[in-house]
Amino acid sequence: MVDRGIEERERLRAVGALIGVPVSVTDDDDWELDEAGLRVGLGWYAQRGHGRDEAVALALLQLWESVRGERVTPERARRGRSIVSGRPAAQPLVAAVVRLQAAAELLTALPGMRDRLASAMARSLPEGLGEQARHLQWVALLLAAGFGAPAPTDGADAEVAAEWDALQRASERGDALQRVLAPDPGRGALDRFERALALLLPPYERLLARDARDRGWGEAPRGAEAQEHEGGGASDDFGAAGAGGDAAQQAPDEGGQDGEASAPEDDERARAGEGRQTAEGADLFAAEQAGFVSALLATPLPAEGALLEAMSLPPLEGAPRSSDDPREAGGGAAAANGGLAFSDYRGRAGELADAIERMRAVWARVIAERVAQVRGIGRRPVPEGEMLSPEALARAVAEARAGVARPAAFLRRETRPRRRRRAGSTDYVLLVDRSASMQGRIADAAADAALIMMEALAGVERDVAHAEQRAGIELDLDIRTALVLFDAEPLVVKPLSRGLDDEARRRMDSGIRSPRGSTNDGAALLTAAQQLGIAPGAAGASAAAAADGVERRRLVLLVSDGGSNDPVAAARELRRLRAAGVDVHGIGIGSDEIVRRYAPSSRRVDDPSGIAEAILDLVESELP
DSSP states (O other): OOOHHHHHHHHHHHHHHHTTOOEEEESSSOOEEETTEEEEETHHHHTTTOOHHHHHHHHHHHIIIIIIHHHHOHHHHHHHHHHHHHOGGGHHHHHHHHHHHHHHHHHHHOGGGHHHHHHHHHHHSOSOGGGSOHHHHHHHHHHHHHTTOOOOGGGSOHHHHHHHHHHHTTSTTSOHHHHHHSOOTTSOHHHHHHHHHHHHHHHHHHHHHHHHHHTTOSSOGGGOOOOOOSSOGGGSSSGGGSTTSGGGOOOOOSSOGGGOOOOOGGGOOOOTTOOSOOHHHHHHHHHHHHHHHHHHSOOSSOOHHHHHHHTTOOOOTTOOOOOSOGGGSSSHHHHHTTOOOHHHHHHHHHHTHHHHHHHHHHTHHHHHHHHOEEEEEOSSOBSSOSEEOGGGHHHHHHHHHTTOSSOOOEEOEEEEEOOOOSOOOEEEEEEEEOSTTOOTHHHHHHHHHHHHHHHHHHHHHHHHHHHHHHHTSOOOOOEEEEEEEESSSEEEEEEEESSOOHHHHHHHHHHHTSOOSOOOHHHHHHHHHHHTTOSTTOOTHHHHHHOSSOOOEEEEEEEESSOOSOHHHHHHHHHHHHHTTOEEEEEEESOHHHHHHTTTSEEEESSGGGHHHHHHHHHHHTOO
């Protein structure tokens, strides 16, 4: 008879092998990472009152949610981090949705874990739900229902219960929650995540706003506003992290009443009824949420960066990265120089929607050509068809003499995808000069052009995925983009990856609109080569992105108003890129120097508003 403990340990090891991480299992309390892999300590769960069966189920869920989630569904992980970055108050709900969807995916693969996970969640829920803030009661109800545990609505606040009843009535069958949590072969992980937030975030924020008012916080901390919008903020391309990020953060009043001097900042405290968010209110809010998360959504694993680094896993493709440049830390310099607040980015993108759609549309005919089917004579002989196959005739005669009633001797007309002669998958690297000379209209036009290109090509990626799903074929049209800003040094705003996340949007716009320093286009070209994996220093994410086995066309577009710190180095890097088969195009803003140095694939734009049009022309001229 197989020992139950050994069987469960082997299951954990098997899941580790499935997600590409060596796993060893112990009974102590620690989860540790080293070069050998991940050591799972089941005692971590025993300390929290879970038996061995529940501990194993929860450990499986942790592996599925964290390690597998970062590697298999990185776009969902990136989106969650982006939303929490803009609205920290949403962190409990975002973490709960990620865990619930991971649990649903795990139970699809291992349905025998269902009862154990439901039992573990029921044990974790607070006994007195009414002691929690309303918005945290909402998350607790979602966790209970999502894991199949009894939802403790009896102790819930009346407003929470009303929101819960409205959720149950959201669909005729009363299963709205399960529909956004359950795996759906027709929808990707990111789509399901955003649908879940579109359903669950508005009531969460209404309850959070009520908690903030009742507890004297004023507005809900850090942009967690109650929004009365249709469909929820997560239902569009910008999602819940769009407008309302830091704008809802209100500073304390600078002066007291009747002209009295304000109290020193260190002595500032919130008092009930003040109606403003001050130090004590924010601290209490953070402590309450942290206590809830540690009780219901705790994880024994280290932070994301340490996890990936210790396991020697490839970094997340396209994940937001903290800048090494302190000038980008908070976007304050950008705001001072006229940069858009992130909450305004969506509005600016709306104003440029026509230009975005024009660039997106140039790829539409490529997609249409690859989806289109052609009629022709097949190559495989069959018993019945439109014409006799000369190559199959001898074999058919032999089969007939051997007694085969219907030898395969004919060719049949069939429909098949159009033959592709050029690689369609394309990598774009956009290099934008942000040196001191790129001021005013030039900086604004360059920022708009980058926005148009990045948003349009992210849209093309979605168009390709939709066409592949409808046609049921692979189109070999994998679109990736990278964005590098450069002055005296290059700054990678968006590493080479698919799609576009909110953090890259913010850094792209604020960075371009903050000109400074000199022009080191040689370093920018070297960085482009590293992103494409064809230069020294192309390690980690760059090497992994470049060496994915897909045949790709590679384009580099450089936008500058001329000048160079080191034209010799720039010429060397330009030769390196072109020798590797990369098409490099220069766009000179009122500059013949760029036209000369990047000839023959270069052009001059005298009016900065023509930058976007020049990029559109280049994208169209380089279609596969």
